[in-house]
Amino acid sequence: MFLSFSVWFKRYSLLVWVIFICLLTLYVKSKLNSNDENSVEGFFWVFSDAHVDIHYRNDGDPVTHCRNVSLTNKTRIIRKFGHFDCDAPRELLTSAFATAKNIDSKVDFVIWLGDSTSHRSSGGDTLIPVFENLSQQLRKFFPKTLILPVLGNHDIVLTANRSTRFRDFYNQTQMNLLLTDTDARRTFLKGGYYSIRFQTLRNNKQVMLRFVVLNTGMFQPYILDFFNTKDAIEQIEWFNRTMSEAFELHDRVLLLSHLPFGINEDLLYKFYNLRYEEQLLTIIKRYSSIIIMCLSGHRHYDILRVYSSGNITMGILNHAAISPVGYLTQPSIRKYSYDKQRLILTDYEQYSLNVLEAERTQNDHWSLTYRFSSWYYQRKEITSESLFHLVQLIRRESFYLKRFLLNKHHSGKRLIKNHDIIHSLCALTLFNFDQFILCSRILKNRNYSYDNLIGNHSIDINAHENEQWREYRMVYLRVLLGVFIFVLNVLIICYRISVKCASRGKE
Numbered sequence: 001m002f003l004s005f006s007v008w009f010k011r012y013s014l015l016v017w018v019i020f021i022c023l024l025t026l027y028v029k030s031k032l033n034s035n036d037e038n039s040v041e042g043f044f045w046v047f048s049d050a051h052v053d054i055h056y057r058n059d060g061d062p063v064t065h066c067r068n069v070s071l072t073n074k075t076r077i078i079r080k081f082g083h084f085d086c087d088a089p090r091e092l093l094t095s096a097f098a099t100a101k102n103i104d105s106k107v108d109f110v111i112w113l114g115d116s117t118s119h120r121s122s123g124g125d126t127l128i129p130v131f132e133n134l135s136q137q138l139r140k141f142f143p144k145t146l147i148l149p150v151l152g153n154h155d156i157v158l159t160a161n162r163s164t165r166f167r168d169f170y171n172q173t174q175m176n177l178l179l180t181d182t183d184a185r186r187t188f189l190k191g192g193y194y195s196i197r198f199q200t201l202r203n204n205k206q207v208m209l210r211f212v213v214l215n216t217g218m219f220q221p222y223i224l225d226f227f228n229t230k231d232a233i234e235q236i237e238w239f240n241r242t243m244s245e246a247f248e249l250h251d252r253v254l255l256l257s258h259l260p261f262g263i264n265e266d267l268l269y270k271f272y273n274l275r276y277e278e279q280l281l282t283i284i285k286r287y288s289s290i291i292i293m294c295l296s297g298h299r300h301y302d303i304l305r306v307y308s309s310g311n312i313t314m315g316i317l318n319h320a321a322i323s324p325v326g327y328l329t330q331p332s333i334r335k336y337s338y339d340k341q342r343l344i345l346t347d348y349e350q351y352s353l354n355v356l357e358a359e360r361t362q363n364d365h366w367s368l369t370y371r372f373s374s375w376y377y378q379r380k381e382i383t384s385e386s387l388f389h390l391v392q393l394i395r396r397e398s399f400y401l402k403r404f405l406l407n408k409h410h411s412g413k414r415l416i417k418n419h420d421i422i423h424s425l426c427a428l429t430l431f432n433f434d435q436f437i438l439c440s441r442i443l444k445n446r447n448y449s450y451d452n453l454i455g456n457h458s459i460d461i462n463a464h465e466n467e468q469w470r471e472y473r474m475v476y477l478r479v480l481l482g483v484f485i486f487v488l489n490v491l492i493i494c495y496r497i498s499v500k501c502a503s504r505g506k507e
């Protein structure tokens with residue numbers, strides 16, 4: 001009996017071993033999967049401002065915004081992924097989505113923050129095909145993911161029939177690929193705005209995440225004439241009703257708006273018509289306790305600001321663009337992490353493409369630019385309150401200010417002057433022009449000098465990498481010094497022991 005078992009074991013031990021390993025792998029895999037489903041950490045992508053130009057030519061001359069080939073320049077440089085003087089090629093948009101999909105395709109939802117088409121052709125004949133391509137590409141790369149498209153000011157066909165403008169837009173641009181929710185579709189067809197509720201965990205009692213998507217182009221002072229006055233008023237009334245309903249149902253709201261609130265601190269104007277902004281902010285003030293964050297685009301800058309009034313706050317995170325036009329940003333995309341249970345943002349990672357390197361290598365190699373928590377030394381929680389605290393740090397300490405300015409201007413061509421920095425600091429929380437001007441005067445009178453805070457900001461270097469490398473070098477030096485002192489101590493102790501032993505030996 002024993003003999004036959006040992007023979008059997010010898011013969012089949014390899015098979016038993018293989019089965020054991022397979023079962024173990026299956027067990028571990030099932031455990032990991034169940035962890036995934038129960039995990040409270042979720043992720044989502046945010047893309048903004050692609051400004052795709054259908055007239056872009058890979059061999060186009062930047063002097064002609066990459067639309068025509070230069071007759072004098074015989075060496076035609078190929079720029080597949082864009083140039084700082086031009087709106088973006090389609091290939092750049094595809095590259096951004098493909099990169100996002102490669103990094104993480106299993107996100108919970110994808111947010112598109114608006115402005116799909118070129119600054120140079122705003123007519124329906126170019127806008128419609130560009131947005132249609134956007135709908136198809138987004139759906140192609142994220143076939144089953146919830147997609148939340150936001151309209152930008154460059155997505156509105158100003159010449160279209162006012163009463164059917166958004167219905168026509170929806171039908172002609174294949175927005176049915178992106179927006180299928182019946183209620184959302186109904187209000188979108190009316191005015192380009194909508195709201196969607198989303199369950200983040202498989203738990204019916206859980207608080208719902210609600211996206212409230214505004215069509216902010218309608219509130220811009222310079223295009224008011226293209227809308228009926230009642231359109232903007234109806235949207236504000238809808239916003240009020242929606243926020244009130246969200247409050248009653250205990251939802252948590254992610255507010256999505258293409259235009260950020262407040263002042264353009266560089267060109268000194270307000271993004272919104274004053275009256276409309278006041279009405280919107282009054283509603284925001286009333287329901288700020290349920291707003292997770294406001295995410296916006298339009299400026300192409302990677303910046304943040306906080307609306308605060310009394311003891312209420314609302315953080316606004318403004319996203320860098322996919323389009324590199326105007327040296328405002330390298331093409332960038334952002335992946336957020338959030339807590340599905342508490343419904344708060346926890347962190348984000350920003351990825352960017354170095355346009356000059358892409359031109360040299362003809363390759364689109366996107367890399368991690370920075371992670372919010374480690375860049376700003378914050379714990380993993382991005383709330384309106386924590387942003388407000390960060391704003392105070394940016395105003396007080398040069399370390400944080402430098403990092404804020406590097407984010408904002410890292411591909412900027414011009415030198416950042418003292419008054420630019422003062423304006424940036426005041427605009428962080430001040431949305432009213434009188435307060436903003438007063439703040440600028442106070443800081444100027446105090447003779448704060450911020451010049452030379454950014455010394456060598458060249459578009460060819462990776463400013464973020466440089467900045468963090470300097471920090472890592474300090475850490476390495478400290479560790480090295482620590483190890484040196486430790487070894488020195490050990491050597492001294494060893495020497496003393498050996499001296500003692502030697503003297504005892506003599507005794």
Ligand SMILES: [Zn+2]
Nearest residue numbers: 115152153298
């Ligand atoms: Zn815009």
